[in-house]
Amino acid sequence: MSGQPNGHSTPPKVDRSNLIPFSSRLKEGRALALDVWTIFNAANLPPHCINLGQGYMNFAPPKWVTDAAEEALNTVAPNHYSHPRGRIRLREAIKAFYGPQFNRELDVESEILVTSGANEGQYSVFTAFLEQDDEVIMFEPFFDQYLPSVTFNGGKPVYVPLHPPKDSLENPTSNDWTIDIDELRRAVTPRTKLIIVNTPHNPVGKVFTKSELEAIASIAEEFNLLVMADEVYDCLVFDGKEHVRIANLPGMWDRTVTVGSAGKAFAATGWRIGWLIAPKSIIQPTLAASTRIIFCSNSPLQEAAASGLEQAKERKFFENQLAEYAERRAIIVDAFDKLGMKYTLPHGSYFVLLDISNVDFPDNYPFPSSVLGRGRDFRACWFIAQEVGVSSIPVSEFYCEEHANIGEAYARFAFCKDVDTLRAAAERLQQLKKYLK
Numbered sequence: 001m002s003g004q005p006n007g008h009s010t011p012p013k014v015d016r017s018n019l020i021p022f023s024s025r026l027k028e029g030r031a032l033a034l035d036v037w038t039i040f041n042a043a044n045l046p047p048h049c050i051n052l053g054q055g056y057m058n059f060a061p062p063k064w065v066t067d068a069a070e071e072a073l074n075t076v077a078p079n080h081y082s083h084p085r086g087r088i089r090l091r092e093a094i095k096a097f098y099g100p101q102f103n104r105e106l107d108v109e110s111e112i113l114v115t116s117g118a119n120e121g122q123y124s125v126f127t128a129f130l131e132q133d134d135e136v137i138m139f140e141p142f143f144d145q146y147l148p149s150v151t152f153n154g155g156k157p158v159y160v161p162l163h164p165p166k167d168s169l170e171n172p173t174s175n176d177w178t179i180d181i182d183e184l185r186r187a188v189t190p191r192t193k194l195i196i197v198n199t200p201h202n203p204v205g206k207v208f209t210k211s212e213l214e215a216i217a218s219i220a221e222e223f224n225l226l227v228m229a230d231e232v233y234d235c236l237v238f239d240g241k242e243h244v245r246i247a248n249l250p251g252m253w254d255r256t257v258t259v260g261s262a263g264k265a266f267a268a269t270g271w272r273i274g275w276l277i278a279p280k281s282i283i284q285p286t287l288a289a290s291t292r293i294i295f296c297s298n299s300p301l302q303e304a305a306a307s308g309l310e311q312a313k314e315r316k317f318f319e320n321q322l323a324e325y326a327e328r329r330a331i332i333v334d335a336f337d338k339l340g341m342k343y344t345l346p347h348g349s350y351f352v353l354l355d356i357s358n359v360d361f362p363d364n365y366p367f368p369s370s371v372l373g374r375g376r377d378f379r380a381c382w383f384i385a386q387e388v389g390v391s392s393i394p395v396s397e398f399y400c401e402e403h404a405n406i407g408e409a410y411a412r413f414a415f416c417k418d419v420d421t422l423r424a425a426a427e428r429l430q431q432l433k434k435y436l437k
């Protein structure tokens with residue numbers, strides 16, 4: 001029987017908003033979770049808030065580099081596809097700049113691959129090397145993009161914590177975040193394929209010492225692991241510390257892929273240009289993956305990055321940039337010193353971790369639902385952003401769920417901002433004094 005005069009029944013109402021189920025991969029990689037960058041996005045914070053949260057600069061790349069970009073845009077060839085390995089001018093510039101640092105003549109045809117930012121290079125390595133359920137060891141806290149990049153490629157992240165400085169230390173530095181090499185050894189299983197070593201480290205600022213890297217290298221040798229040396233902050237090493245490249249340790253070249261980023265080097269995070277340096281046995285399969293993922297990277301900005309590397313030495317660009325970052329670091333840590341708050345003095349990168357365990361905020365503060373149900377650091381960072389007007393990033397986001405409590409004690413402040421902005425932030429941060437326990 002039909003209720004319709006024409007004899008047709010009314011079709012049941014179908015919810016068409018989610019007709020096609022999406023892949024479960026997105027869940028495993030936390031790709032669907034409301035991520036910290038969205039929660040602490042400028043749009044969700046008070047309009048006057050100074051953003052020391054996300055790690056991007058509020059200043060332009062050097063003029064002589066953007067001039068090279070403009071020139072490339074006004075030339076026919078660099079407006080078109082590049083070779084999937086990258087434009088030859090950039091590969092030559094990488095060879096000239098990095099070859100001496102690796103003590104070898106890099107082969108531009110087989111040992112260098114230009115990528116769409118460090119991110120895509122890392123993703124392509126995972127695509128090229130991971131079998132389903134292969135394990136990838138990463139030190140916590142870890143750069144959050146590693147997780148989905150590993151799981152999307154069938155890998156399983158295995159976490160080994162960097163141990164925070166002891167409470168008794170009055171002025172901890174990033175050196176006081178330590179690895180327990182036995183713990184690392186215990187994390188290795190027959191399924192372990194790869195270990196990620198990020199030095200200088202985001203978010204701790206740790207510059208791994210030679211002896212720490214030697215210990216990691218000997219485990220990589222013993223268990224035949226591929227090492228991904230994420231060295232995107234290699235140009236930001238302070239206090240005369242030595243940036244040791246694990247690829248240079250005895251026997252390590254053959255199992256290491258070193259990752260670099262024009263975004264970090266030339267204050268150009270939106271360009272999406274990065275590079276990988278490794279032996280042919282690692283670059284060839286990664287090139288095969290990368291060619292099918294992106295085919296090639298942004299051509300005009302490869303020319304600009306090339307010109308940056310070509311001229312950097314003569315212009316003493318990295319030396320000057322480092323001095324500028326040291327000044328920026330001083331402004332922010334002086335503010336914490338004045339407050340009498342504990343922080344980790346970073347030896348590298350442009351992040352500083354502030355210990356926020358003694359920031360007191362009312363439980364009934366009007367927190368949005370996005371930060372309730374997360375670690376205490378989410379609430380503390382939210383409170384600081386609202387009350388003081390300086391945003392930062394809660395560090396539990398850089399840990400797996402079981403270890404998130406370690407990160408809850410810290411907020412990450414990015415000091416890749418101009419000095420006026422940092423001075424204004426430093427002044428505002430003094431208001432925190434009234435909220436300290």
Ligand SMILES: Cc1ncc(COP(=O)(O)O)c(C=O)c1O
Pocket residue numbers: 055116117118119120143198201202230232260261262263264269272273274
């Ligand atoms: C440790 C680390 N690796 C890789 C990247 C990604 O670099 P890129 O912007 O070149 O993709 C970042 C960016 O923040 C990072 O902090």
